Amino acid sequence: MFWIKKIRLLLLLVFQSLVFLFLFQQFYSPRPCPIPTEKSSHKHVLILSSWRSGSSFVGQLFSQHPDVFYLMEPAWHVWLTLSSGSAGQLQMAVRDLVRSVFLCDMSVFDAYMAWGPRKQSSLFQWETSRALCSPPACHLFNREAIIPQADCKTLCGKQPFSTIEEVCKSYSHVVVKEVRFFSLKTLHPLLTDPSLNLKIIHLIRDPRAVFRSRQNTEQELLHDSHIVMGKQWDRIKGEDHPYYMMKTICQSHKEIHEAAQLLPDSLRERYLLIRYEDLVQDPLTQTSKLYEFAGLPFLPHLQIWVHNITQGKGMGKHPFYTDARNARNISQAWRWSLPHDKVVKLQKICKDTMDLMGYLPALSEEDQRNLSMDLLSTAKIP
Numbered sequence: 604m605f606w607i608k609k610i611r612l613l614l615l616l617v618f619q620s621l622v623f624l625f626l627f628q629q630f631y632s633p634r635p636c637p638i639p640t641e642k643s644s645h646k647h648v649l650i651l652s653s654w655r656s657g658s659s660f661v662g663q664l665f666s667q668h669p670d671v672f673y674l675m676e677p678a679w680h681v682w683l684t685l686s687s688g689s690a691g692q693l694q695m696a697v698r699d700l701v702r703s704v705f706l707c708d709m710s711v712f713d714a715y716m717a718w719g720p721r722k723q724s725s726l727f728q729w730e731t732s733r734a735l736c737s738p739p740a741c742h743l744f745n746r747e748a749i750i751p752q753a754d755c756k757t758l759c760g761k762q763p764f765s766t767i768e769e770v771c772k773s774y775s776h777v778v779v780k781e782v783r784f785f786s787l788k789t790l791h792p793l794l795t796d797p798s799l800n801l802k803i804i805h806l807i808r809d810p811r812a813v814f815r816s817r818q819n820t821e822q823e824l825l826h827d828s829h830i831v832m833g834k835q836w837d838r839i840k841g842e843d844h845p846y847y848m849m850k851t852i853c854q855s856h857k858e859i860h861e862a863a864q865l866l867p868d869s870l871r872e873r874y875l876l877i878r879y880e881d882l883v884q885d886p887l888t889q890t891s892k893l894y895e896f897a898g899l900p901f902l903p904h905l906q907i908w909v910h911n912i913t914q915g916k917g918m919g920k921h922p923f924y925t926d927a928r929n930a931r932n933i934s935q936a937w938r939w940s941l942p943h944d945k946v947v948k949l950q951k952i953c954k955d956t957m958d959l960m961g962y963l964p965a966l967s968e969e970d971q972r973n974l975s976m977d978l979l980s981t982a983k984i985p
């Protein structure tokens with residue numbers, strides 16, 4: 604009966620081989636790659652703006668939304684740490700940092716923060732993020748509540764830095780506000796990155812209003828202005844620095860907008876231009892437009908809140924706080940507070956950008972002071 608044993612052994616071997624092959628196929632065969640037609644289920648929004656253009660305000664519109672994890676100016680850390688670089692040299696580092704933040708990978712900050720135990724409060728302006736003021740970061744506030752920054756700052760700063768990643772991952776939308784990009788070209792790889800689902804909100808503001816606002820916050824902007832101007836800092840007379848800055852800012856807005864028009868359709872729909880003045884004139888409609896673009900519902904408590912903060916009285920004392928002040932009044936303040944000769948100079952420097960964005964020049968001092976004269980054109984803005 605030797606041959607029966609042999610056949611049984613053979614059958615066993617064949618069976619084992621089949622099982623092995625089956626398992627091998629299950630675990631080791633190259634699976635078809637996930638087809639990148641479906642973008643990441645998370646949504647990413649970049650609020651792209653420049654200093655003193657109402658981007659903190661727009662940032663808050665998103666930060667207070669219960670589906671949003673928001674960070675304000677994370678690239679501040681890049682500019683602080685690598686402060687000998689110029690804005691152009693730092694753009695790639697800024698982009699890579701923003702990409703990591705979108706993917707909730709906060710290890711990227713290792714390169715830009717001191718060693719040793721870190722807290723949530725090591726992050727620049729962390730308290731402007733409602734997500735870092737509510738569970739799982741801080742259990743003193745409700746995730747669905749409007750959380751005042753000052754209250755959050757005193758109560759929620761002690762969380763370890765590592766919490767930030769966990770918090771970020773618990774949201775469907777990651778929104779970042781940055782003033783440290785000067786071209787759309789730098790951002791192109793993020794727009795086409797299959798692990799991201801990026802939309803860009805390009806927020807601009809009347810250069811004359813920006814100029815006025817920068818005058819009032821010159822000291823706070825000094826470090827950044829130095830990086831933007833680079834070698835020009837010493838070459839150009841101090842009194843001309845503000846105009847050089849405005850030239851750089853106006854040019855970058857023009858370039859970004861023009862580059863966006865040249866994108867293929869599938870990417871161009873990921874870009875939205877918004878003027879700060881339109882936002883303050885009709886906050887509810889414009890906010891609803893922004894939320895729709897980002898794929899967020901305009902929840903009832905947010906509608907009431909937006910109404911509240913845009914009808915508030917007073918001018919707001921600290922330049923980085925945006926709540927409870929009459930934003931509409933502020934958007935026209937340059938008209939009675941800037942000397943006309945400065946306005947003329949600015950209008951020359953920023954002419955192309957102003958033409959493109961529908962900001963009409965004040966041709967005389969009378970026109971500038973006469974507030975019934977509308978200097979905002981709707982002709983070119985969709």
Ligand SMILES: *[C@@H]1O[C@H](CO)[C@@H](O)[C@H](O)[C@H]1NC(C)=O
Nearest residue numbers: 749904905907908909911912
């Ligand atoms: C809006 O303002 C009213 C009146 O000051 C206040 O009672 C209410 O809590 C505010 N609501 C929001 C959501 O800010």
Ligand SMILES: *[C@@H]1O[C@H](CO)[C@@H](O)[C@H](O)[C@H]1NC(C)=O
Nearest residue numbers: 916917918929932933939974
């Ligand atoms: C608001 O605008 C008016 C002019 O329309 C101006 O006189 C006033 O100083 C501004 N500021 C405030 C706080 O109302």
Ligand SMILES: *[C@@H]1O[C@H](CO)[C@@H](O)[C@H](O)[C@H]1NC(C)=O
Nearest residue numbers: 969970972973974975976977
């Ligand atoms: C202010 O502008 C309005 C609208 O253009 C004009 O009708 C009015 O006469 C101007 N007022 C003065 C004092 O120039």
